[in-house]
Amino acid sequence: MDPVLDVDGLFVSFPGHGRTLLPAVEDLGFAVRPGETLAIVGESGCGKSATALALLGLLPRHAVASARRLRIAGTDLAEADPQACREIWRRHRGGRIAMIFQEPLTSLNPVLTIGEQVAEAVRAHEAVSWRAARGRAFDLLRRVRIPQAEQRLDAYPHQLSGGMRQRVVIAMALACRPAVLVADEPTTALDVTVQARVLDLIAEIQEETRTALVLITHDLGVVADRADRVLVMYAGRAVESRAASALFAAPAHPYTRALLAARPRPGWTGARPRLPEIPGRVPGLGERGAAGCPFAPRCAAVLPACRIGRPDLIVLDGGTAACLRAGEFAAQETPRAAFG
Amino acid sequence: MPPLAEPILEVRDLAVHFATPHGTLRAVDGVSLSLRRGETLGLVGESGCGKSTLGRAILRLVEPTAGSIRLAGTDVTGLGRAALRPLRRIAQMVFQDPFASLDPRWTIGRLLAEPLVIHGIGDRAGRAARVRDLLDRVGLPADAAARYPHELSGGQRQRVGIARALALDPRLIVLDEAVSALDVSVQAQVLNLLDDLQASLGLAYLFISHDLAVVDHVADRIAVMLGGRLVETGPRARITARPLHPYTQDLLDAVPGRRARLRDDGEGEAVPGGCPFAHRCPQASARCRAEVPMLRPVGGEVSLACHHVALAAAA
Amino acid sequence: MSGPADAFARAPLLLSVLHRPAGAAGLAVLALVGLAALSAGLLSPGDPLDMVALPFLWPGTDWAHPLGTDMLGRDLAAGLLHGARVSLLVGIVAAVIALGIGVGAGALAGFYRGRLDAVLMRATELFQTIPPFLFALAIVAVLQPSLTTITLAIGVTAWPSLARIVRAEVLALRDGEMVQAAVAIGASDARILLLHVLPNVLGPVLVSASILVATAILTESSLAFLGLGDPNVVSWGGMVGAGREVLRTDWYVAALPGLAIVAVVLGLNLLGDALNDALDPRRMRR
Numbered sequence: 001m002d003p004v005l006d007v008d009g010l011f012v013s014f015p016g017h018g019r020t021l022l023p024a025v026e027d028l029g030f031a032v033r034p035g036e037t038l039a040i041v042g043e044s045g046c047g048k049s050a051t052a053l054a055l056l057g058l059l060p061r062h063a064v065a066s067a068r069r070l071r072i073a074g075t076d077l078a079e080a081d082p083q084a085c086r087e088i089w090r091r092h093r094g095g096r097i098a099m100i101f102q103e104p105l106t107s108l109n110p111v112l113t114i115g116e117q118v119a120e121a122v123r124a125h126e127a128v129s130w131r132a133a134r135g136r137a138f139d140l141l142r143r144v145r146i147p148q149a150e151q152r153l154d155a156y157p158h159q160l161s162g163g164m165r166q167r168v169v170i171a172m173a174l175a176c177r178p179a180v181l182v183a184d185e186p187t188t189a190l191d192v193t194v195q196a197r198v199l200d201l202i203a204e205i206q207e208e209t210r211t212a213l214v215l216i217t218h219d220l221g222v223v224a225d226r227a228d229r230v231l232v233m234y235a236g237r238a239v240e241s242r243a244a245s246a247l248f249a250a251p252a253h254p255y256t257r258a259l260l261a262a263r264p265r266p267g268w269t270g271a272r273p274r275l276p277e278i279p280g281r282v283p284g285l286g287e288r289g290a291a292g293c294p295f296a297p298r299c300a301a302v303l304p305a306c307r308i309g310r311p312d313l314i315v316l317d318g319g320t321a322a323c324l325r326a327g328e329f330a331a332q333e334t335p336r337a338a339f340g
Numbered sequence: 341m342p343p344l345a346e347p348i349l350e351v352r353d354l355a356v357h358f359a360t361p362h363g364t365l366r367a368v369d370g371v372s373l374s375l376r377r378g379e380t381l382g383l384v385g386e387s388g389c390g391k392s393t394l395g396r397a398i399l400r401l402v403e404p405t406a407g408s409i410r411l412a413g414t415d416v417t418g419l420g421r422a423a424l425r426p427l428r429r430i431a432q433m434v435f436q437d438p439f440a441s442l443d444p445r446w447t448i449g450r451l452l453a454e455p456l457v458i459h460g461i462g463d464r465a466g467r468a469a470r471v472r473d474l475l476d477r478v479g480l481p482a483d484a485a486a487r488y489p490h491e492l493s494g495g496q497r498q499r500v501g502i503a504r505a506l507a508l509d510p511r512l513i514v515l516d517e518a519v520s521a522l523d524v525s526v527q528a529q530v531l532n533l534l535d536d537l538q539a540s541l542g543l544a545y546l547f548i549s550h551d552l553a554v555v556d557h558v559a560d561r562i563a564v565m566l567g568g569r570l571v572e573t574g575p576r577a578r579i580t581a582r583p584l585h586p587y588t589q590d591l592l593d594a595v596p597g598r599r600a601r602l603r604d605d606g607e608g609e610a611v612p613g614g615c616p617f618a619h620r621c622p623q624a625s626a627r628c629r630a631e632v633p634m635l636r637p638v639g640g641e642v643s644l645a646c647h648h649v650a651l652a653a654a655a
Numbered sequence: 656m657s658g659p660a661d662a663f664a665r666a667p668l669l670l671s672v673l674h675r676p677a678g679a680a681g682l683a684v685l686a687l688v689g690l691a692a693l694s695a696g697l698l699s700p701g702d703p704l705d706m707v708a709l710p711f712l713w714p715g716t717d718w719a720h721p722l723g724t725d726m727l728g729r730d731l732a733a734g735l736l737h738g739a740r741v742s743l744l745v746g747i748v749a750a751v752i753a754l755g756i757g758v759g760a761g762a763l764a765g766f767y768r769g770r771l772d773a774v775l776m777r778a779t780e781l782f783q784t785i786p787p788f789l790f791a792l793a794i795v796a797v798l799q800p801s802l803t804t805i806t807l808a809i810g811v812t813a814w815p816s817l818a819r820i821v822r823a824e825v826l827a828l829r830d831g832e833m834v835q836a837a838v839a840i841g842a843s844d845a846r847i848l849l850l851h852v853l854p855n856v857l858g859p860v861l862v863s864a865s866i867l868v869a870t871a872i873l874t875e876s877s878l879a880f881l882g883l884g885d886p887n888v889v890s891w892g893g894m895v896g897a898g899r900e901v902l903r904t905d906w907y908v909a910a911l912p913g914l915a916i917v918a919v920v921l922g923l924n925l926l927g928d929a930l931n932d933a934l935d936p937r938r939m940r941r
Binding site: 043044162191192193194195196218219220221222224225258259262263264265266267268269272273274275276277278281282 | 594
């Protein structure tokens with residue numbers, strides 16, 4: 001099946017001091033098929049949120065973005081001129097591609113009822129009466145399993161819990177049956193038990209509607225549970241892009257390996273294990289010009305060659321990784337067997 | 341370091357109630373716990389369960405409504421601000437967001453020296469030396485003293501928060517979601533740092549977090565809190581290997597990376613006067629809605645607040 | 656998206672204000688007025704209330720009196736220079752009084768909340784129900800107009816809005832982790848309030864202060880215009896009031912001091928705007 005979202009050579013930069021441009025995303029490419037879940041993982045500053053905003057055409061005005069290919073549901077925005085792009089995005093957003101943000105309160109209007117907002121989302125893309133839209137809103141709220149949906153139609157956002165609010169946002173995103181759903185840390189602000197249930201709900205709806213999901217998260221645990229494919233980002237670049245099963249069985253990039261190892265896992269015995277640290281920190285936007293692999297200064301497996309040129313993408317079992325030693329690592333078992 | 345017998349903290353039947361426009365909010369409702377020197381108690385629960393309020397009440401940052409708090413044998417429950425000051429040297433706190441807890445207009449050096457100034461410790465040179473020592477202990481370079489909080493990364497700021505808590509040489513530190521806002525790799529660094537500090541200084545930690553995986557990593561014992569009450573307490577390995585309370589089971593199943601699917605629990609309101617989990621519990625009976633279960637020992641150093649103890653313990 | 660780490664970095668306040676056109680213009684006007692006030696004794700020694708020439712000398716007709724004279728033959732230039740002293744003095748001292756009361760009441764109310772807050776805020780509301788100008792007018796009328804009573808009257812009527820601003824800011828900080836962290840290390844209330852809380856509400860206070868000075872100058876002028884100024888000193892408002900009667904024939908007598916009032920008030924407002932922008936973290940210079 002053809003990918004419904006196909007991105008190649010995506011660059012995003014933000015203006016720095018003077019006339020410099022600071023690269024936030026460099027040469028990123030990925031594709032998602034209907035019904036598939038792609039997780040984009042990385043720590044703060046890796047460029048994952050800038051990527052999400054770029055997909056929706058929601059980058060701030062001062063940002064500079066370009067792509068070789070940005071095909072959403074059959075339309076390639078990279079070929080359109082900026083004016084046409086804005087128009088396509090305006091029509092696409094909510095229709096072909098929709099986004100769920102981290103904090104549901106910021107995407108909901110505090111002075112409108114839940115019913116009004118969901119109905120408005122329906123009417124934004126379909127010429128139906130208010131009455132019919134309200135009916136659809138009720139169906140959608142039931143669909144995202146909001147209990148007592150009838151009453152909740154007339155509730156205001158502040159009267160709902162965080163988990164319920166996020167369900168409303170999902171209902172709004174689903175209102176127009178988007179082909180691609182981009183979820184930027186959709187459950188980070190929620191309690192763990194609520195988080196699990198909201199993710200279950202998204203997965204279930206996805207199964208029914210064959211929506212392609214781009215799940216942006218910092219949490220590799222969430223990825224292990226939910227993703228079909230994983231794109232690990234570091235300092236604005238893809239360092240590893242593979243099928244989830246292959247990645248978790250034998251991560252090929254040292255950064256992926258370090259991230260997996262750094263997360264505490266329940267159920268240790270004996271003396272408290274020391275968590276493997278990644279020394280140093282993610283380079284800031286202005287510190288990224290250096291030749292060589294961006295992870296080299298923090299990498300435990302660094303070779304002299306790593307500091308000379310950017311490592312090419314190496315094709316491996318289930319995908320690619322940008323590391324000279326990727327083949328070697330991909331053949332090894334994980335230092336600490338994957339999650340689960 | 342093996343936990344020593346001497347309790348550094350003893351909390352008895354602590355309650356913190358707030359008056360709200362909708363009636364009394366029982367943020368903490370009859371909690372008892374104790375903590376020995378060099379031990380870590382992990383306090384885990386969802387947002388709004390009262391874990392943060394409990395941590396703050398222990399340091400008397402919020403006023404307890406009832407119950408008692410003993411720090412190193414001294415009852416601090418009724419003490420005034422001035423009488424409390426010497427006891428600040430026993431118990432300290434690290435906050436979730438160091439950006440909010442560190443005055444943005446002060447340099448790191450001045451922030452770290454402030455506790456020493458307040459408690460009249462050392463002269464100017466002595467305090468400067470102590471600041472250098474504190475920075476070194478938490479793995480920050482000495483020149484960080486001249487910087488402002490906004491000039492540091494999130495992980496470095498949290499190290500400053502920890503250094504400030506260490507300044508008075510406390511024996512107990514309450515860590516309120518101290519690593520929750522940090523990236524995974526930075527979180528690992530800070531958790532390791534906390535481990536090292538505990539080993540070298542014999543600190544006791546009350547580690548408050550919503551994240552059972554992190555709590556399981558740091559804690560010797562775990563207390564699970566829900567609706568202002570403790571519902572299960574016990575040795576760490578026992579709690580995460582064999583959770584008895586249905587809520588603890590939910591928390592464990594919800595840890596990302598476990599591929600567990602949770603029951604849909606809808607979203608009702610907790611029944612006043614009943615078990616705080618009754619409205620979400622698959623096993624809830626009429627008794628659960630009518631009577632609050634008390635925390636009782638069920639063997640193996642585990643205590644449980646559930647009317648279905650026998651059932652749960654046998655399962 | 657995490658922005659660059661220096662998003663919070665701030666340039667020194669004065670520089671940041673000067674970088675804004677409004678700030679530079681405001682400061683320039685105020686510097687000029689300040690200079691006039693300082694050099695009044697030097698440029699025009701003697702009492703500006705003395706009659707020194709023929710009355711109704713138009714500006715530019717006699718270079719000994721470049722801005723002309725009024726109906727009593729008093730030198731207008733000398734009046735403007737000495738009037739600047741009075742305006743600035745009254746404006747600044749009254750603003751300081753208002754700042755003292757407003758910041759004090761607002762900070763205590765916000766920090767201690769409860770009963771003290773209720774009492775202080777009721778008092779604030781009481782003051783706010785009376786238009787400040789009428790209130791000041793009444794005080795001056797009862798106490799006899801003099802520089803001291805005028806300044807006091809303006810000062811004690813201008814603080815309520817400031818108290819509310821400070822209270823709101825302090826309330827927001829009061830429950831924050833910064834204050835909790837300070838309590839946890841054993842800091843006293845005075846220490847927390849003076850060293851941590853108040854410095855962090857300085858921004859809005861500075862902005863209000865510049866507006867307060869402008870308002871005080873306007874109030875003083877209005878009082879003087881109505882004849883409730885200090886009769887022993889020259890003031891811009893008083894000059895406008897005196898010129899009122901000859902407005903049709905010799906309008907410059909009222910217009911020149913009026914222009915001075917407009918300039919200084921505009922300067923202060925521009926400065927306030929620039930301060931507001933400079934202190935707003937969202938618009939902070941990168």
